Amino acid sequence: MTAIDAAKLTADLIRCPSVTPQEGGALVLLEALLSDAGFSCTRVDRGGISNLFARWGEKGHAQTFGFNGHTDVVPVGDEAAWSVDPFGAEEKDGILFGRGATDMKSGIAAFAAAAIDFVTNTPPDGAIVLTITGDEEGDALDGTTALLEYMDQENEQMTVCLVGEPTCPNEMGEMMKIGRRGSLTAYFTFTGVQGHSAYPHRANNPVPVMARLMDQFASHTLDDGTDHFDASTLAVVTMDTGNPATNVIPAECRATLNIRFNDAHSGASLTEWMRQTADQLSDQTGVGIDMDVKISGESFITPPGALSDLVAAAVEAETGRKPELSTSGGTSDARFVQHHCPVVEFGLVGKTMHQVDEQVPVAQIHQLKDIYSRILRDYFS
Incomplete structure (x- = not known):
């Protein structure tokens, strides 16, 4: 199977106008892609919100790596202030523009691409779970919480989880989150x-x-x-x-x-x-x-240890920067995941998230996929 181009997948997701609570086609696209790669996919829709659960490998395996993220985006605001179509996924001089380019369709694309390539080329002794919601930017009542409740009911589990939110203030690799206020x-x-x-x-x-x-x-x-x-x-x-x-x-x-x-x-x-x-x-x-x-x-922290060491080592190997372990910023869906398993966050530079002309360097999307791929290799090795 040809390797998944994470930047192209990001562009395809941007073209899905998934402003909360609209699904916009983003989860339909991901479900088809993951199903073709052998993932067992289930839509966990609730309260008018679309959510996707996907698992490759044995249900309940003691070594199950989880990714979490959201395809919903905030409104574009004044569309006339944009220099591009907010849902056009236009690329100029190596920069990809569009609502969700940073927060966080690039993160979704990077971990989905990394997971698909990994299970295709080096099937692990374990499982990979993706929980993707359409309700992170909204009230967050029927998104990741619905997915976690579904997992409890079906005896699904993640041993550890990585949330792909943007975490770096200025430079790729400089910060990861081990908790939130x-x-x-x-x-x-x-x-x-x-x-x-x-x-x-x-x-x-x-x-x-x-x-x-x-x-x-x-x-x-x-x-x-x-x-x-x-x-x-x-x-x-x-x-x-x-x-x-x-x-x-x-x-x-x-x-x-x-x-x-x-x-x-x-x-x-x-x-x-x-x-x-x-x-x-x-x-x-x-x-x-x-x-x-x-x-x-509520505030929470995943104490520094095996999971943060795993992610930090992969980030440093791919970027040359050892990420700061931070609890700064606002809330994220990690606040829900922390009740299920140890969770940390790592993703792109977030300077333009929610802004007019939201954008991401294409090279950073590929770099993020490389980081996630290394994390999977190191975890299952």
């Missing part, structure tokens, strides 16, 4: 008593209370970092009254904050801290404070 968003509603601004004593203004509480949160030092994580961060992202009148004290206002937290905290502990702080201020002022918290994921 947790993330939560808290929504506050403040309820006072409406009144005339000339007679503030007859009202109970919730706006100063909102400002005080948000300042208390923003001024608080959550921690100074831990062994593998930078300090947790808290950002107030909006404060709104919706009040167009200058002579009216509003009855209600709202504020939202986001916390990215390390392993010194949990979503529950931070929620309790915010609740107690808000209740105390509410008791002092008489302004009602309601809080709704959405926890997107």
Whole structure:
């Protein structure tokens, strides 16, 4: 079988307009390609989201290497601002353009191509599993979580897993992820008593209370970092009254904050801290404070060891750079996989992800396939 051209496969995937939650043909393409190579493929669609599970080799083998990634992409934004068709997969001067070029159709193409070539040319004593979702850029409720639940039900497993998200800030090979911070968003509603601004004593203004509480949160030092994580961060992202009148004290206002937290905290502990702080201020002022918290994921870490050593060695062999073991950045689907098996992340330089004219050097796609191929060879050797 002719080796799979990962750059061509990336271009084919870009031409599938798979903006969350649309499948766009990307998973159909991958399922056909993997099936032809001997992978057992199952669509695990749920809640209007398309997902693909593919396995080569014996079910439940003790040596099962897993790859995880997503074919869904964010919207293109202002299409007129693009210099190319966002779904045209145009190549210019060795650069491939298109939505998903970096995040992360190139990563999908690289690990699919590496896996197919590997099982075709040197069938291992073990199994390879690919879990590919169409719901990473969305709410992530029916994507990788659905795939993992399906695996539990069917007694499928991965011994270890590599997520192919972009991980390098500037140069190929400089960083891999061994964990991620947790993330939560808290929504506050403040309820006072409406009144005339000339007679503030007859009202109970919730706006100063909102400002005080948000300042208390923003001024608080959550921690100074831990062994593998930078300090947790808290950002107030909006404060709104919706009040167009200058002579009216509003009855209600709202504020939202986001916390990215390390392993010194949990979503529950931070929620309790915010609740107690808000209740105390509410008791002092008489302004009602309601809080709704959405926890997107808890912090986690895969301790440095066999898996991170395996990936780091392959990256250094192919790029000449020893990757930094990092927990920086936002969330990824690794937060779900970590409950199933040890997981790390390695992928391309992510400078243009989600941007207008998202792009990737073609040479980097081939290099990424080489890295993934070496990881498979070394794992099964």
